[in-house]
């Protein structure tokens with residue numbers, strides 16, 4: 156009798172496990188992150204979407220990482236970086252924010268494609284190699300706890316975690332908090348974005364020991380106007396960080412951002 160019960164229990168466990176695997180297949184079918192068409196081998200993108208991803212390459216602005224049309228010499232700065240020097244030392248992004256990149260960001264953000272984070276982080280590591288070489292720790296741009304509770308997921312933290320693991324750097328999501336809720340940046344103009352996030356971040360009590368005197372690599376999914384990462388950088392500097400570099404998966408290139416545009420986030 157006892158033996159039977161053990162067998163039944165084992166059977167139930169096996170059934171649950173196979174249902175689990177089935178559910179995982181349903182949740183994560185091998186579909187392209189760009190066009191959502193089924194692909195034969197699980198991966199990030201199909202053959203048609205690959206060429207539609209624009210990887211950012213040198214020559215680029217030494218501070219903002221925005222590509223130049225032609226070689227400008229080592230350390231050359233873009234007009235934007237000269238006119239408006241950011242509080243962070245350097246920013247880099249893996250890809251331009253459009254089309255396929257946007258689909259990937261949205262896929263990760265709404266939590267149905269957590270499998271994308273390692274891919275995205277790998278491309279970020281390539282674009283941010285110099286930043287990673289100098290970094291002491293990796294810190295994601297935090298969500299406000301209320302938004303985190305409703306979504307249970309911070310896409311920037313997923314990217315930062317994957318990046319830190321791949322780069323052998325400490326991942327410190329507790330080094331920075333969002334101390335007040337902010338409106339979604341979607342649909343806001345450049346000036347409104349700045350106002351919206353001003354003073355929104357802080358190094359919490361206890362965390363200054365993590366950042367003081369250290370070089371922080373701040374990670375976010377998309378760099379739009381830079382308002383969010385600038386506000387986060389200022390908070391980290393106030394918390395004693397020696398310097399802050401910014402690494403994002405995608406970047407809205409200057410000229411692509413339209414105030415209030417529905418297609419930028």
Ligand SMILES: [Zn+2]
Pocket residue numbers: 187188189190191192200201202203204205
């Ligand atoms: Zn595709």
